[in-house]
Amino acid sequence: MNAISSASSVQTVHVPLGERAYDILIGPGLIARAGAEIASRLKGRKAAIITDENVAPLYLEAVVASLNAAGIVSAEVVLPAGEKTKSFEHLIDVCDKVLEARVERNDCVIALGGGVIGDLSGFAAGIVRRGVRFVQVPTSLLAQVDSSVGGKTGINSSRHGKNLIGVFHQPDLVLADTDVLNTLSGREFRAGYAEVAKYGLIDKPDFFAWLEANWKSVFTGGSARIEAIAASCQAKADVVVADERETGQRALLNLGHTFGHALEAATAYDSRRLVHGEGVAIGMVLAHEFSARMNLASPDDARRVERHLKEVGLPTTMAEIPGELPPAESLMEAIAQDKKVKSGKLTFILTRGIGQSFVADDVPASEVLSFLREKHP
Amino acid sequence: MNAISSASSVQTVHVPLGERAYDILIGPGLIARAGAEIASRLKGRKAAIITDENVAPLYLEAVVASLNAAGIVSAEVVLPAGEKTKSFEHLIDVCDKVLEARVERNDCVIALGGGVIGDLSGFAAGIVRRGVRFVQVPTSLLAQVDSSVGGKTGINSSRHGKNLIGVFHQPDLVLADTDVLNTLSGREFRAGYAEVAKYGLIDKPDFFAWLEANWKSVFTGGSARIEAIAASCQAKADVVVADERETGQRALLNLGHTFGHALEAATAYDSRRLVHGEGVAIGMVLAHEFSARMNLASPDDARRVERHLKEVGLPTTMAEIPGELPPAESLMEAIAQDKKVKSGKLTFILTRGIGQSFVADDVPASEVLSFLREKHP
Numbered sequence: 001m002n003a004i005s006s007a008s009s010v011q012t013v014h015v016p017l018g019e020r021a022y023d024i025l026i027g028p029g030l031i032a033r034a035g036a037e038i039a040s041r042l043k044g045r046k047a048a049i050i051t052d053e054n055v056a057p058l059y060l061e062a063v064v065a066s067l068n069a070a071g072i073v074s075a076e077v078v079l080p081a082g083e084k085t086k087s088f089e090h091l092i093d094v095c096d097k098v099l100e101a102r103v104e105r106n107d108c109v110i111a112l113g114g115g116v117i118g119d120l121s122g123f124a125a126g127i128v129r130r131g132v133r134f135v136q137v138p139t140s141l142l143a144q145v146d147s148s149v150g151g152k153t154g155i156n157s158s159r160h161g162k163n164l165i166g167v168f169h170q171p172d173l174v175l176a177d178t179d180v181l182n183t184l185s186g187r188e189f190r191a192g193y194a195e196v197a198k199y200g201l202i203d204k205p206d207f208f209a210w211l212e213a214n215w216k217s218v219f220t221g222g223s224a225r226i227e228a229i230a231a232s233c234q235a236k237a238d239v240v241v242a243d244e245r246e247t248g249q250r251a252l253l254n255l256g257h258t259f260g261h262a263l264e265a266a267t268a269y270d271s272r273r274l275v276h277g278e279g280v281a282i283g284m285v286l287a288h289e290f291s292a293r294m295n296l297a298s299p300d301d302a303r304r305v306e307r308h309l310k311e312v313g314l315p316t317t318m319a320e321i322p323g324e325l326p327p328a329e330s331l332m333e334a335i336a337q338d339k340k341v342k343s344g345k346l347t348f349i350l351t352r353g354i355g356q357s358f359v360a361d362d363v364p365a366s367e368v369l370s371f372l373r374e375k376h377p
Numbered sequence: 378m379n380a381i382s383s384a385s386s387v388q389t390v391h392v393p394l395g396e397r398a399y400d401i402l403i404g405p406g407l408i409a410r411a412g413a414e415i416a417s418r419l420k421g422r423k424a425a426i427i428t429d430e431n432v433a434p435l436y437l438e439a440v441v442a443s444l445n446a447a448g449i450v451s452a453e454v455v456l457p458a459g460e461k462t463k464s465f466e467h468l469i470d471v472c473d474k475v476l477e478a479r480v481e482r483n484d485c486v487i488a489l490g491g492g493v494i495g496d497l498s499g500f501a502a503g504i505v506r507r508g509v510r511f512v513q514v515p516t517s518l519l520a521q522v523d524s525s526v527g528g529k530t531g532i533n534s535s536r537h538g539k540n541l542i543g544v545f546h547q548p549d550l551v552l553a554d555t556d557v558l559n560t561l562s563g564r565e566f567r568a569g570y571a572e573v574a575k576y577g578l579i580d581k582p583d584f585f586a587w588l589e590a591n592w593k594s595v596f597t598g599g600s601a602r603i604e605a606i607a608a609s610c611q612a613k614a615d616v617v618v619a620d621e622r623e624t625g626q627r628a629l630l631n632l633g634h635t636f637g638h639a640l641e642a643a644t645a646y647d648s649r650r651l652v653h654g655e656g657v658a659i660g661m662v663l664a665h666e667f668s669a670r671m672n673l674a675s676p677d678d679a680r681r682v683e684r685h686l687k688e689v690g691l692p693t694t695m696a697e698i699p700g701e702l703p704p705a706e707s708l709m710e711a712i713a714q715d716k717k718v719k720s721g722k723l724t725f726i727l728t729r730g731i732g733q734s735f736v737a738d739d740v741p742a743s744e745v746l747s748f749l750r751e752k753h754p
Contacts, residue, residue: 092465099537127504130531130543131622154507160476166507167544245508 141192191277518569
């Protein structure tokens with residue numbers, strides 16, 4: 001990672017994807033520099049900023065001013081906040097407004113918001129004129145370390161499930177302004193932190209150990225936070241470069257997500273009960289415990305993961321989810337739907353220890369069910 | 378081009394696009410072989426066939442039977458025929474039905490129809506699960522020699538214009554069954570032929586001369602027809618391979634299309650007055666005449682193009698379009714909208730003679746307007 005000359009506290013992670021290569025800038029003050037950073041990289045001088053009703057009052061004006069100062073004319077689209085916005089209805093609206101703004105192939109769509117705004121805007125950028133430029137300005141920790149990097153975009157199918165319609169469309173630039181994280185609630189920050197810890201658990205045991213020692217500084221802000229975000233983006237970028245379209249190893253990024261998704265579905269995506277990062281936290285502990293149960297890893301590793309996530313304030317067991325959960329059989333059904341069972345076998349991300357996760361494609365569904373029954377509160 | 382062993386009259390054009398490489402098969406009896414050809418190339422055993430109300434009664438049953446015989450389970454979606462089907466409304470419907478059919482990444486969407494069905498289905502295949510396999514079974518000459526090859530897919534924006542929303546999504550296989558051309562009307566066949574002639578005019582003067590000598594056999598059917606379609610697909614494939622995402626030379630494929638699109642818009646896309654290929658025929662003559670007027674090519678070349686297209690029965694002048702045309706100024710406006718005028722200059726495909734077309738990016742709009750006034754009936 002190289003420091004950028006004009007602002008020594010800003011780190012750059014380069015994602016070397018050939019003609020789709022791009023930079024992720026991480027540090028304070030990047031919203032104020034958005035216009036200059038975009039103008040120095042893209043030829044176009046028109047932009048459509050897509051944001052939501054929560055984020056707009058906080059940062060939209062600053063982004064527009066920064067673009068104007070750099071000679072970029074922008075249109076703004078403010079959408080309702082929340083997962084329901086990832087729909088065909090809003091996609092059509094956004095495409096229409098991007099075309100109305102006369103955004104051409106070398107101009108850009110700017111996503112200013114969290115994962116929902118990033119996924120929807122990236123999809124619109126991928127299909128208007130068969131692809132225009134795309135800039136991510138993620139405003140949640142989750143979006144900064146996960147969804148804004150890697151080019152997965154999309155919407156939900158109202159009848160068939162989440163993220164089933166979309167394209168791979170890499171951004172041309174990601175501006176992760178770490179100042180915006182100061183306005184997040186503690187719960188939102190912790191939820192994003194679950195994905196940070198995930199990168200350590202996938203294949204970076206030293207990073208996980210560093211987080212165990214330094215997580216308080218990461219939560220406080222400053223250089224340790226920038227360091228943690230940059231390391232996370234670098235880890236994600238490495239996986240994406242090795243497997244851009246998810247034909248193999250990219251699946252490792254789903255560590256903790258199979259159990260997590262099942263819990264999100266079981267709580268009807270009700271963020272009062274469970275948010276994505278919390279589901280991932282519980283899911284990662286379950287994945288380590290299940291790996292121990294399958295004699296793949298030591299139970300000590302599962303306990304170590306649980307201890308750290310608990311320490312930062314994340315839930316680590318199903319019992320901590322408020323309200324009643326459906327029975328283990330229903331959770332198993334959700335998992336089977338998500339993963340496709342082939343002759344009673346599931347594909348799962350398991351682990352041989354901290355930072356030693358792997359894709360297992362022969363996990364017996366019956367074992368998962370027994371495990372879920374055991375763990376069910 | 379290599380003959381395929383199992384059916385010596387079938388020709389194969391290979392499109393070498395790296396990991397997106399695919400074959401175009403051209404010849405009789407390919408619908409009956411669709412299942413076998415798909416099964417030998419794709420891993421999946423599920424398919425969703427997208428077709429329209431005109432094509433379904435003619436070929437749908439045969440395609441389904443052929444898939445079944447090869448062990449491929451299929452769902453069928455029959456849409457209204459016509460350009461209006463290239464809408465978000467029908468895209469949503471198709472995506473929904475493809476998901477309902479549980480088509481996964483290695484399964485395929487099959488477009489059975491002309492350009493509208495191909496463009497819409499290809500777009501759906503490009504976005505369901507961020508991309509599933511895609512097979513084109515084009516049933517018009519126009520689709521066989523043009524739209525089914527090259528990966529441009531999309532729909533129209535109801536407010537902003539044609540083909541403004543879409544993706545590049547290459548097919549995995551194109552099956553151009555030449556038997557289906559026998560059911561086309563003479564007018565439809567001629568309209569497709571305009572695009573065949575276009576490949577000669579772009580950069581293959583020998584092919585154009587061959588068409589002048591052999592067009593009657595092409596219209597009658599048999600090996601000359603297969604030869605002409607294969608040569609056209611090869612020509613298009615060459616351009617696509619050199620410039621898959623249309624950043625430069627792929628624009629040559631628009632020879633005749635700038636004038637042609639303006640005439641289509643001027644006749645409100647009313648196929649009783651003008652169909653796409655007829656607009657292209659008139660547009661190609663105009664492009665050659667305009668090139669002569671700009672002293673780039675000999676007027677003899679324009680006359681030669683006109684003579685050949687007239688001979689096959691295509692319109693070659695604006696005067697042949699039934700009904701009244703808007704004034705030259707309105708045509709010019711349509712062109713300017715289509716092409717974006719930069720300081721009074723237009724990008725246009727012009728020519729230095731038969732088979733010597735090129736991209737000119739400095740054509741004075743004023744010259745085009747004078748020319749249109751001159752040519753206006």
